[in-house]
Amino acid sequence: MYYLGLDIGSSSIKAALVDMATGKSVGVVQEPETEMGMLAVKNGWAEQHPDDWWKHVCAAISKLETNYNIPKSEIKGIGISYQMHGLVLVDKDGNALRPSIIWCDSRAVEIGNSAFEEIGEEKCNGHLLNSPSNFTASKLKWVKDNEPEIYKKVYKFMLPGDYIAYRLSNEMTTTISGLSEGIFWDFKNDEIADFLLDHYGIEKSMVPDIVETFGLQCSVSAEGEKESGIAAGTPIYYRAGDQPNNALSLNVFNPGEVAGTGGTSGVFYAVTDSLSVKESSRVNNFAHVNYKKGAPPRIGKLLCINGAGIQYRWILNNLDVESYAEMNDLASEIPVGSDGVCMIPFGNGAERMLNNKEVGSRLVNINLNNHGKGHICRAALEGIAFSFVYGMEILKSDGIKINVLRVGNDNLFRSEIFSNTIATLLEQDIEIYNTTGAIGAARAAGLHDSDFEKFGSYIMENDYVKTFKPDKDKSSYVEAYQNWKEELELIIHK
Numbered sequence: 001m002y003y004l005g006l007d008i009g010s011s012s013i014k015a016a017l018v019d020m021a022t023g024k025s026v027g028v029v030q031e032p033e034t035e036m037g038m039l040a041v042k043n044g045w046a047e048q049h050p051d052d053w054w055k056h057v058c059a060a061i062s063k064l065e066t067n068y069n070i071p072k073s074e075i076k077g078i079g080i081s082y083q084m085h086g087l088v089l090v091d092k093d094g095n096a097l098r099p100s101i102i103w104c105d106s107r108a109v110e111i112g113n114s115a116f117e118e119i120g121e122e123k124c125n126g127h128l129l130n131s132p133s134n135f136t137a138s139k140l141k142w143v144k145d146n147e148p149e150i151y152k153k154v155y156k157f158m159l160p161g162d163y164i165a166y167r168l169s170n171e172m173t174t175t176i177s178g179l180s181e182g183i184f185w186d187f188k189n190d191e192i193a194d195f196l197l198d199h200y201g202i203e204k205s206m207v208p209d210i211v212e213t214f215g216l217q218c219s220v221s222a223e224g225e226k227e228s229g230i231a232a233g234t235p236i237y238y239r240a241g242d243q244p245n246n247a248l249s250l251n252v253f254n255p256g257e258v259a260g261t262g263g264t265s266g267v268f269y270a271v272t273d274s275l276s277v278k279e280s281s282r283v284n285n286f287a288h289v290n291y292k293k294g295a296p297p298r299i300g301k302l303l304c305i306n307g308a309g310i311q312y313r314w315i316l317n318n319l320d321v322e323s324y325a326e327m328n329d330l331a332s333e334i335p336v337g338s339d340g341v342c343m344i345p346f347g348n349g350a351e352r353m354l355n356n357k358e359v360g361s362r363l364v365n366i367n368l369n370n371h372g373k374g375h376i377c378r379a380a381l382e383g384i385a386f387s388f389v390y391g392m393e394i395l396k397s398d399g400i401k402i403n404v405l406r407v408g409n410d411n412l413f414r415s416e417i418f419s420n421t422i423a424t425l426l427e428q429d430i431e432i433y434n435t436t437g438a439i440g441a442a443r444a445a446g447l448h449d450s451d452f453e454k455f456g457s458y459i460m461e462n463d464y465v466k467t468f469k470p471d472k473d474k475s476s477y478v479e480a481y482q483n484w485k486e487e488l489e490l491i492i493h494k
Helices: 050-067 109-119 121-128 136-146 148-152 160-169 176-181 194-200 222-228 242-249 309-318 324-332 373-397 416-426 437-449 452-463 475-492
Strands: 002-008 013-019 025-031 075-082 088-090 156-158 214-219 235-241 257-262 266-272 284-287 299-305 342-346 360-364 404-408 430-433 464-468
Touching: 002 050, 002 160, 002 437, 013 050, 013 437, 025 050, 025 437, 050 160, 050 222, 075 160, 075 242, 075 437, 088 160, 109 121, 109 136, 109 194, 121 194, 136 148, 136 194, 156 160, 160 214, 160 222, 160 235, 176 235, 176 284, 214 437, 235 242, 235 437, 242 257, 242 266, 242 299, 242 437, 257 373, 266 373, 299 373, 309 324, 309 373, 324 373, 324 416, 342 373, 342 475, 360 475, 373 416, 373 475, 416 430, 416 464, 416 475, 437 452, 452 464
Parallel strands: 002 075, 075 235, 257 404, 404 430
Antiparallel strands: 002 013, 013 025, 088 156, 214 235, 257 266, 266 299, 284 299, 342 360, 430 464
């Protein structure tokens, strides 16, 4: 018997099967094989059609069942992870009224900033834990202002994972965690943020029914079976945005536990029981997957670093090297600090943790007589690692303490230089786990029984790779980090 996990990304859909008894991954597939496209009608816009996600979900499920010879009767529950902050609008018949305005679309920035000023920083921080910013609520206000004919037909708004659950079940539902990532949740009163809906002139009736993050949310309908190949009656037990789900996939649920990812962008996601927000302009705050009304809060503080792995990939593509392994070998021949060479990695657009400044990527202190490819490779790895350390300093100033740091087995964290640099400067072990969002979502379907200890054992027993420990002598790392930080401060305050 198996659980199915779906991960609705903006580049692809992944589907995973895990064995119910052991939590072991049976298989993972991706649809489409190549990256999904985005519609960008104007600069700063990014849209995808929800029906395309559904088409790829159905294809992925079919491929999974065929590749691993799994009859649909043996799939006993479904978990869904999805790209955060997307806006899906449907009419009374459940038809998508327009393409989804997805996470990286920036058209609603000014709407959110104006709301932050008009409602007031104190109320937004105290109740929403964030500025309305460019999140889902502000995107819905943009549609209201700019596409009134479409807005008139809106019956419900949904997040991407809500829409896939709807297509499977024919029921329109959402979660508190989902509403919080859209900035629709009032944490102080533990209810839908009526004051923000009123400010934007959005009807409360557009909010789908709220279901628990873990538990029976809905079940596959006859129509859902016909289109997806999953047996009617199969329960959907879980859904969450990709970053909270990544933390769940790493068994990060409690204060003091931090999850990290090192992909194109980098993320630290730290759990706290505090509703205080000091760094709301640089850190996002959402209800974590185990947040419950009336219980001690579980808040996920999300710090994103846009310029992370994308810089190392840029060097791979533009320096005369064959692979990441070769780059890592070249870098390992250079001492800590790269002989003074510094690389600032923020070349992937505005950085929220730098107060939305767009500082670009910089390579400084090159001596044309002494420095070569190895220095550039090491400086690049160190620069990305230093940006993670810089981000953790922001999280610590926002009240975060680290007892446990778990990360995925990404290219960056597989690098000894990268992981040792972070571990040493934070004086913190870094535990590496080989898991994915789709596998985590599949396992989370089993949490309808609330056995978090069993869930954690699946991760520890099946996914553990290794632990990077801090170097005992951190002096050279501290000196290199201070040099890097000085270069960054020169740019920021220019």
